[in-house]
Amino acid sequence: MNVFKQLIKSLYSPKDIASYRTQGIGKTILYVFLLTLLSVIPTIYLLGSTIFGSLNTLETTIKNDFPAFEIKDGELISEDEVPLTINHEDLSIVFDSNGIVKKDELLNSENTIAFLQDEFVFNAGGQQQTYAYSLLGDKSIDKAMISDLLSSADSWLVIIISIMAVVIYIFTAAIRFIEISILALLGLLLMKIMQRKLEYRYLWRMSAYSVTLPTVFFTIMGALQTIVPNGAFISWLVGVIILMLSIKEIPHNKE
Template identity: 50%
Template sequence: MNIFKQFIKSLYSPKDIAPYRFQGIGKTILYVFFLTLLSIIPSSVYFSTALINGMGAIQDSVKTELPSFIIENGEMQSDIDVPKIINKDDFTIIFDSTGTVNQKELSNSNNTIALLKNDAYFVAGGQVQSFSYSMINDAVLTNDDIESVLATFDSLLAIIIPLIVLVIYIFAAGLKFIEISFLALVGLLLKKLLEVDIQYRHTWRLAAYSVTLPTIFFTVMDSLKTLVPNGAILNWFVAFIILFLVIKEIPRPEKK
């Protein structure tokens, strides 16, 4: 059975997932990468679109609306006493050299560029990218320098966006493998409960397919920009139930 048929079956049929415990580990790993790729499509699209739109917004704001500032020794300095917030269409630009705004306040933001006292942040599609001013070493940056940097950055978006999406994909794949490995450990407890003769390598394969339904559900919710309350708990609960039903489909050894 090819990977696409397995994907469809894994959405609704624990009985069809059960035989996958015998397939090669390479095919299962390939399936995990395929599932991860599907899961990051909405966030990658939103992130890329927001980045392209945001570059135009911040370039215009640096020229016309932001106060004069200087970045030196890893710190931004200006004459403002309170943070300045600029709303442009669906984008928000936060300028704060006072240290009032912190990263935690940005975690719930959407489509935001924040130039803070020690770092710059870009938030889009549920992804947060940061840049520390200390990375520019002893260089001194002013408004004019930032305009030049932004113009260069804008011209390189065709290269930068795929690289950022690749990093997002690798990070998401790592988390997915960790999730599956932990769920496979839970599978060992289930196999004792259900008295089924399988080993960890089997439960790992089964866990990889058991996470399909919750993964696709949250992918759809991301595409609709809908926040699911207690999403992490729901994700683990659904994956656990599916794995339980899958292991339950495995024939038990006959008792002598």
């Protein structure tokens, strides 16, 4: 049976999951990598869409709404004395060359880009990143140069997003293998309670397929950008229940 049929059957059939315990470990590892790939596709797609969308919004805003400015000697220089805040549907952009707006004031803001007096601030996902203009050294940059840079950003941005996608995939795969290993350890306890006899390697294979249902469910929720309360607890609970039902399909120990 190929891995795609196994994925479908693992969504509803503990009996089939129990039967996968004797297959080669290589095929099970391949299945875990495939399951991980499917689970990160929505995340990577939304990440890319957000970055490209924000970049286009930033480019248009700088070109049409920002006053003339220059970044020189580590400082943003402009004739405007009043901070400028432009709110878009999913992005807020702040321009302040007089030091009135402080980066700490932006901590609670979502998806915000700020050109402050001496640094560039980016808020996303509850995290704040800051980059001092002094990193430019003795080079100066103005509005036209930044607009041109953003206009030609699509080519190198694809490379950056691809690298980020690989990192996300590797990190998620590592977490998935750890999760399966822990679930298999819990399976040892379930096995004794249910009076079955299985080696850890068989439980590990069954655990790899037992996480299919919660993984697919939360992948769909992620694609819909829907937050599930207590998602981690629900994911573990469903995985344990499916593994328990799969162990139940194993014949009892012979006297």
